[in-house]
Amino acid sequence: MNNYDFDQIAVEMKGITQKFGSLVANDNIDLTVHKGEVHALLGENGAGKTTLVNSLYGLYHPTSGDIFINGEKVVMDTPNVAIGHGIGMVHQHFMLIKPFTVVENIILGKETHKHGVLDMERATKEVMELSERYGLTIDPTACIQDITVGMQQRVEILKTLYRGADILILDEPTAVLTPQEILDLIKIINNLTDQGKTIIIITHKLKEIKDVADFCTIIRRGKKIDTVKVADVSESDLASMMVGREVSFKVDKEESEPGDIVLEVNDLHVKDNRDIPAVEGLSLKVRRGEILGIAGVDGNGQNELVDALTGIRKAESGEVLVNGNNILGLNPRGILDHKVSTIPQDRQKRGLVLEYSIAENIIIENYKKAPFSRKGWLNFPAIREYARKLVKEFDVRPDDENYISGSLSGGNQQKVIIAREISNNPDLLIAVQPTRGLDVGAIEYVHKALVAQRDKGKAVLLISLELDEVINVSDRIGVIYEGKIVGEVKAEGADENEIGLMMAGGSNS
Amino acid sequence: MLLESIAFLLGTTLMYATPLIYTSLGGTISENSGVVNIGLEGIMFMGAFIGAAIGYYTHSGWIGFLAAGVVGGLFGLLHAVACISFTADQVVSGIAINFLGPGFALLLSRLMFDGAAMTLPLPLDEKISRPLNGLFPQNSFFDVILNRYSTVYLAFFLVLVVWFVLYKTKLGLRIRSVGEHPEAAATLGIDVYKIRYMSVIASGVFAGFGGAAVSVAIVSQFRITLISGQGFIALAAMIFGKWKPQGAMWACLLFGFAQAIVVFMPRTGIEVSSQLLSMLPYILTLILLVVFVGKSVAPSADGKIYEKN
Ligand SMILES: Nc1ncnc2c1ncn2[C@@H]1O[C@H](COP(=O)(O)OP(=O)(O)OP(=O)(O)O)[C@@H](O)[C@H]1O
């Protein structure tokens, strides 16, 4: 922050318009970024942020508009041109090759070699020099699939620096990070601007914009609304500029009125992929008409718990009762039939078939039932009509049920999943990180939807790494640590520090 | 007697494994770049014909062998155009090539050899040579195992070369990257189409060699029954070998060994139905595929269509 030079313009985009068929993803957008500045892009899901930076990086070719880098007009035909002009990009969905090592990923495309034979020693040395210079800690010989998401991101940043990038584009870098990793990233960003780098960052978290950015450009439905100096505006100013209305950060809800027990987990044991116990004797109860939030640091058994509850992973022992019936050992469909719905953590892997249309994804759990199919034949008019209704109701953009899910922006993909799961009318709704990557307007919407489920007398299990979210939405909070619930508090008036201590394994006394 | 049998089995294993090794190396290169090429069977068939026919006319097995590689490469190019530029389904294009290769080979054969579905045999001294002939006493243990056609040694040398290229060079890193995550490679400025074209053409060249390694070394002419499933077995070997050249080589040796047993059994005097016996390599293929296919991991983008923006 505050390293920018007002006389030097690093990036200037003028009148950028990008159309996909009839959809105008960017509509005459101007963007000016000074050298050494951190410039945030803010906008709702599907507003066109990723599209705009993709044009800057040469991945998309704008229908019209000009791009100037350090005052020189550049036609960004391919990423190579962008790289050649010192632009680097860390993509919203990481572009890493999982079985390759960290160094291999970094040097790919600009390999150190002697007559075509890789010189890995020199590569490792160069990469480690960069890593030290910018404080980006990595393990050079580890494979991507074995390192944390935080380190994967540092690898992505190093990839750009290794190519000599002076202008870094970070597309939602914090959406997949744990709170601690976010603090580390902010330090890294400050480090980078100290050394003269220019940064364009996309994020939905207003607090982060306030923490790192100098300027912020707000985009709504493809149009630029304004560019503001971050120091001059408040978080709620930013939110209302972005959504076009007042946004409430606080979830309004009545006192809960818990009824019968819907979900009861007793002494559950589950192992992780490496066969190490991840859930170790976990017990919990969720009643009708209440939201139980699970708070905890990532990697304390949350994923394995969810996998076991949804039938994706076998549990070692224990009991899981839904409305009194044991569901442990059933397959995912069997568990669905017990009126359990899940909003999964990884929407691209578990939540959607990206190649399918919105409509197909919406009925994917119910395609066997009338009216969606009869005697084994799909009834497309009925499917489309149903999907159209949900797309309207849940405000999926674009509001076209035939749109391919993979082309939706991240936030809209999430809305499709939520629409499907909630409209199943479950007794138990399991929501895992349901607002990851969503804009504040959409977050407000999801939170309201969860509370509405509760008010309809359903049980909701919310698992999230965002402590704010857990405290805000839940009625009761269970803290998970090393595979067990180590403490429980009422959400009303909960003490963040106390919960934080429990999350770190401290005692509850 | 025992030693003799062992020598015979090992030697025959090497002989039969060789064509499979060429072809499975081709499959390995292509699939590491993300393009499935089941057309290798058809290309092998074509290679067997070209090798024998060109060998016969030029009086040189080696020229035939190289010509088979060139023609194989052209078929590879055809597959590449269909699957990469026109984003056709890779399996469908492969099947088409499996029809096209044999059909074309037979047509040419009938045109060039007086309507015959086989070529005229190469004289012994025009075939691929046996460089180690005479090094060991004739029919001694080592002679039976190691005195082989040059194509055998070349195959093993190429395993080393392909391994080196894939894992130690810049090109290999790029080939594997477009097979794992072409979008990621593209964001780093790598030309996915170019790398895939090169790899698929190379796979055709190798399959062409594979076919010729049968027709101008193991035997000395082309017949229509010469290539019957070896291309598919080579693909199975590549899968069993986890898409790695050295793995594919071991798997090919295993299949070669099965074939050696087929040839060996009648010599032992043990009565086994020859029909049942000749099923052995194919049954082995089926069993290995069923047991291992799910477990070994293909390159992530293998067989997936990639389109430039
Ligand atoms: N390649 C494409 N083909 C068709 N439509 C696209 C394509 N890329 C983006 N879109 C559409 O353009 C619009 C803008 O998408 P974009 O990904 O830029 O949104 P975003 O602002 O980054 O949203 P999010 O915060 O959810 O990531 C969306 O409606 C999206 O569906």
Ligand SMILES: [Mg+2]
């Ligand atoms: Mg985006």
